[in-house]
Amino acid sequence: MTAPIATTAPPPPSTASGSLLSKLEIDVRMLGMLAALAVIWIGFDILSGGVFLTPRNLWNLSVQTASVAVMATGMVLVIVTRNIDLSVGAILGVVGMIIGVAQVQWLPAYLGLEHWLTAPLAVLIALVAGGLIGLFQGWLIAYLGIPSFIVTLGGLLVWRGAAWWVTTGQTVAPMDSRFKAFGGGVEGALGATATWIIAAIACGLIIVGLGLTRRRRLRFGFPVRPGWADAVIAVVACGAVLATAAVFNAYPMPMGSARAWAEARGIAWPDGGMFISQGVALPVLIAVLVGLVMTFIATRRRFGRYVFAIGGNPEAAELSGINTRWTLMKVFGLMGLLCGISACISTARLNAATNAAGTLDELYVIASAVIGGTSLAGGIGTIAGAMLGALVMQSLQSGMVLLGVDTPLQNIVVGAVLVLAVWVDSLYRRRIK
Numbered sequence: 001m002t003a004p005i006a007t008t009a010p011p012p013p014s015t016a017s018g019s020l021l022s023k024l025e026i027d028v029r030m031l032g033m034l035a036a037l038a039v040i041w042i043g044f045d046i047l048s049g050g051v052f053l054t055p056r057n058l059w060n061l062s063v064q065t066a067s068v069a070v071m072a073t074g075m076v077l078v079i080v081t082r083n084i085d086l087s088v089g090a091i092l093g094v095v096g097m098i099i100g101v102a103q104v105q106w107l108p109a110y111l112g113l114e115h116w117l118t119a120p121l122a123v124l125i126a127l128v129a130g131g132l133i134g135l136f137q138g139w140l141i142a143y144l145g146i147p148s149f150i151v152t153l154g155g156l157l158v159w160r161g162a163a164w165w166v167t168t169g170q171t172v173a174p175m176d177s178r179f180k181a182f183g184g185g186v187e188g189a190l191g192a193t194a195t196w197i198i199a200a201i202a203c204g205l206i207i208v209g210l211g212l213t214r215r216r217r218l219r220f221g222f223p224v225r226p227g228w229a230d231a232v233i234a235v236v237a238c239g240a241v242l243a244t245a246a247v248f249n250a251y252p253m254p255m256g257s258a259r260a261w262a263e264a265r266g267i268a269w270p271d272g273g274m275f276i277s278q279g280v281a282l283p284v285l286i287a288v289l290v291g292l293v294m295t296f297i298a299t300r301r302r303f304g305r306y307v308f309a310i311g312g313n314p315e316a317a318e319l320s321g322i323n324t325r326w327t328l329m330k331v332f333g334l335m336g337l338l339c340g341i342s343a344c345i346s347t348a349r350l351n352a353a354t355n356a357a358g359t360l361d362e363l364y365v366i367a368s369a370v371i372g373g374t375s376l377a378g379g380i381g382t383i384a385g386a387m388l389g390a391l392v393m394q395s396l397q398s399g400m401v402l403l404g405v406d407t408p409l410q411n412i413v414v415g416a417v418l419v420l421a422v423w424v425d426s427l428y429r430r431r432i433k
Contacts, residue, residue: 025225025229027373027382027385029373029385029428030382030384030385030388033371033372033373033385033389033392034388036392037388037391037392037395040392040395040396040399041053041395043399044395044398044399044402044403047399047403048399048402048403051402052398052399052402055247055248055250055251056251057398057402058247058251059247059248059251059278059281060398061391061394061395061398062248062280062281062284063183063184063281063283063284063349064394064397064398065284065287065390065391065394066184066281066283066284066287066345067092067283067342067345067349067361068342068361068364068365068368068390068393068394069287069290069291069368069386069387069390069391070286070287070290070338070341070342070345071088071092071335071338071339071342071361071365072365072368072369072372072386072387072389073290073291073294073338073383073387074088074294074331074334074335074337074338074339075088075335075365075366075368075369075374075386076294076298076369076372076374076381076382076383076385076386077294077298077304077307077331077334077381078148078331078332078335079366079369079370079374079375079376079378079381080307080308080310080311080375080378080379080380080381081307081311081327081328081331081378082310082311082314082377082378082379083141083148083328083331083332084148084149084152084366085137085148085152085332085335085362086149086152086153086155086156086362086366087137087152087153087156087159087362088335088339088358088361088362088365089156089358089359089360089361089362089363090155090156090157090158090159090163090358090362091130091133091134091155091159091336091339091340091343091358092339092342092343092346092357092358092361093159093160093163093343093355093356093357093358093359094129094133094159094160094162094163094166095126095129095130095133095339095340095343096126096163096343096346096347096353096354096357096358097163097166097167097172097353097354097355097357098125098126098129098166099122099123099126099129099344099347100167100172100173100175100347100352100353101166101167101172101353102121102122102125103118103122103175103176103179104172104173104174104175107121107122114176114177114178116178118176118178118179119176119178119179119181119182122176122179122344123179123182123344126341126343126344127337127340127341128340129340130336130338130339130340130341130343131333131334131336131337131340132336133155133159133336133339134332134333134335134336134337134339135329135330135332135333135336137151137152137155138328138329138330138331138332141328141329141332142324142326142328142329142332143329148332156362163355163357164355167355169355171352171353171354171355172352172353172354173351173352173353174351174352175347175348175351175352175353179344179347180348180351181282181348182282182283182286182344182345182348183283183345183347183348183349183350183351184281184282184283184284184349185281185349186253186254186257186261186278188281188282188283188348189253189278189279189280189281189282190279190280190281190282190285191276191277191278191279192249192277192279193279194279194280195248195249195277195279196245196249198245198280198285199241199242199244199245202241203237203238203241203242206234206237206238206241207234207238210230210233210234214230245279245280248277248278248279248280248281249277249278249279250277251277251278252275252276252277252278253276253277253278255273258273258274258276259273259274261276262274262276283345283348283349286341287387290338290341291383291384291387294383295382295383295384298382303327303330306322306324306327307327307331308379309322310322310327310328311378311380312378313379342358342361343357343358346358360411363414363415363418364390364393364394364397364414365390366418367389367393367417367418367421368386368387368389368390368392368393369381369386369389370389370418370421370422370425371389371392371393371417371418371421372384372385372386372387372388372389372390373385373386373389373425374386375425376422376425389421393414396413396414396417397410397414400413
């Protein structure tokens with residue numbers, strides 16, 4: 001009788017060897033974008049005499065970035081499938097005009113002014129209108145075989161004209177008081193306590209997420225990071241979240257609004273005034289939540305895998321059984337829905353629906369995705385990179401406005417940055433081949 005051979009389970013592979021970046025599994029392109037953002041921020045802060053990196057400017061910068069960041073998350077999937085959408089700014093404009101008219105003319109006729117249902121119904125109308133427009137454009141591209149460049153270029157003119165046609169070019173205002181919270185400002189500021197609670201929850205989710213990822217990798221025998229690398233990532237990520245919360249809480253509410261806030265709550269107004277933190281703005285929170293949901297869809301759902309498979313090799317994806325036409329139509333429908341969310345943020349922030357809303361947003365959205373690492377050749381792109389790209393683009397624009405740079409020169413800089421990003425992308429793809 002042969003004695004059984006004692007066996008031991010093989011140790012899980014690890015990334016213990018290699019450079020520091022490989023141990024931490026940090027994307028070099030993402031690190032480069034963070035370095036570029038740091039250079040831009042420090043440069044503008046020096047040129048502006050220390051004004052750029054104040055809590056007030058950073059708070060406004062975050063609110064201004066929210067609308068473009070939301071649309072950039074959808075543009076990643078569009079570009080990954082080797083398509084383009086030039087109509088996002090026009091869709092934002094026509095949807096903004098529709099929800100403006102709905103709040104000022106349609107809904108008050110049935111619900112009365114300042115009804116609590118007005119804001120949620122306006123958001124629902126925006127999502128439905130934006131989603132239907134996106135699905136229609138996706139149907140033209142996927143089932144009729146019209147190039148996306150032509151369909152969305154035509155859409156840019158059609159939807160911009162439709163926005164003018166809704167009210168013959170007149171500005172529609174004011175918006176419902178509850179709806180204005182979607183644009184930030186005093187109505188949409190969550191305050192210091194809520195901001196710290198959100199930051200604490202975010203830190204908890206980061207730690208739990210790292211732990212679950214490590215356990216899942218061990219279960220399936222995949223390489224894992226060293227324990228100290230996970231600890232470093234957790235400390236850096238949580239530190240960034242808490243620092244961001246501290247900056248938001250350092251921006252006080254304007255004196256007049258703070259006094260009205262205190263009087264509404266029966267708080268005596270002291271002679272020296274009060275410091276009331278604004279905290280994180282609602283549109284920023286919406287953008288972050290949209291980014292998390294889009295990341296989950298792109299990386300964890302079958303739909304996301306299909307999108308990247310189509311972008312990597314459309315013929316192989318179709319031969320493998322993927323319904324490429326239906327998937328492509330849904331990608332554009334999702335893009336339209338995100339334009340609807342951005343329309344709510346933009347319209348609420350302006351407290352008005354204007355025919356010029358969303359002008360040139362298509363340029364900023366595409367540039368954000370490309371700067372964020374999305375390859376125009378398709379198949380490569382990340383949601384987080386696109387949102388970081390949106391922050392880079394808005395930082396450039398905000399810094400130039402702060403320095404008093406003329407609008408034509410701002411457009412020249414934005415265009416040059418876009419060309420530079422595409423050039424860097426081509427170099428990167430050539431290197432990885």
